Amino acid sequence: MQLILGLAQIKTVLGDVQTNLQKHLAYIEQARQEGVQLLCFPELSLTGYNLQDLTYEVAIRPAADHPVFEPLYRASHDLDLMVGFVEEDARHRFFIASAYLSQGKLVHVHRKCYLPTYSLFDEGRYFAWGDDVRAFDTRFGRMGILICEDFWHASPPYLLWLDGADILLLASASPGRGLDRHEKLASSRWVERVTQAYAGLFTCFVAHTNRVGFEDGFNFWGGSMVYDPDGELLAQAAYDGEELLVVPVDLNQLHRTRARLPLLRDERTALTMRILTRILE
């Protein structure tokens, strides 16, 4: 079975949800014309990343009758969507979140669990920590969503893998840093390395959508990419410039890879639980 993935590597206008929404709709239309079946947007795609006190002004609920989400719900009849936003819950806690929409319904919301609050990052000042890592079923298979720092830790991807996710959708707003003699920034090299490792270790597809553009002195390094269950790079977007990366993915590769390399079959979860319990006791 084939799945035509789209990765919307976009810029955003900081804090301007309406303008960003228009860009989402434009990319959705282009993706629809190109036959994309699942279109992924980066972390905080509707709001921009370094919001600081704007966090509280741009927060929304992912409801079908919310003016921002209503057109996205409608568009999801044509293709599945993953969009990034700031969620304000019923008790006024604010989350970095990504929502999966399909056929006019909200299938899943992932709230970012790991909030980098060090060196250039300050997410823990504004946002609440998500409390769940959970795979979910889609019409293309079982998937999981993680947002940026979530996959800078090995545990969330591992948990999604054990929860049945065969496709990991990673959404980032990753600022580039580490200019050295290499032709790629150090942070790009690091993310590419671990993203590829997850694909290979968990014998799953990994689609990483990152944004581009600038916010004050931060540059966002793009490079959106898809890896297959062998850990091979299927496609990658440029490091600069907005782009709709369309990647046809052959889901039958999961059968072929896992027949050759049954890491999932052989994973000893009871051993892991027993040892983890011993370590944490």
Place this chain on the structure above:
Amino acid sequence: MAISQFLHDLDINTALARRLIVDFIREEIVGVGFSRAVLGVSGGVDSALVAYLTAEALGPENVLALLMPYKSSAQISLDHAKLVVEKLGIRHDVVEITPMVDPLLARFPDITPLRAGNIMARQRMIILFDQSVAFGGLVVGTSNKTESLLGYTTLYGDNAAAIHPIGDLYKYQVRQLARAVGVPEEIITKPPSADLWPGQTDEGELGYTYDEVDQLLYLLVDRRYKLEEAIEAGFPPDFVRKVWQTVRRMHYKRRLPIVMKLSQRTIGHDFLYLRDWAARK
């Protein structure tokens, strides 16, 4: 001092740096609703490099270079500045600061060279900001990381600007990038000088060379070495302590003035928005 083993740790990929900085200049000017830039071109390598990158980002017709000599400025400085602006084909104007500065110097006859130098730097700032309105552009700064860390700048003088595109590059890296973009070699290799009085050189004033201090600053700042680790690596202990003390003492030049906190929400403490917030329509 013979330390040189860390020098090539500072090597940068100049193609990557060039692309990132040119994109940054373009986005931080065009993205906030302007299309033009103004900068001071002194004949030194920093302002030459910034002139090249800004011209590339915006187009030469959108860049205004101001050459602002004082009567005691070295002729070679003006010659080099003219060489840069002519090679780039950018707009330029020579505005001599002597008649603006001399009355103030005469009012305080016992003025020191340091005070006079700061007056000249701030007079240049006044001209740049005024002309930025007349020309309809933003002031692009030419500060580099070495001089910023060592405080070898004039507060509200040469460190005043809308953006500092090379503010995260050490002098060694400025030279590397300048060579790559085509800044004339004689500008790159001549001894750096603030040219505030005849015979002044940066390295003469600092008491060490840029290559020496760049390596040390790179270890202490970028790599987070402790002072003891830098000494163990071979830097003379007095040099290490003196440089770090200078960095600390000069930190006030890198911070906005301290606002005393009294209210529940205070500018400079918890009224937090990016500069880019101002640009939103």
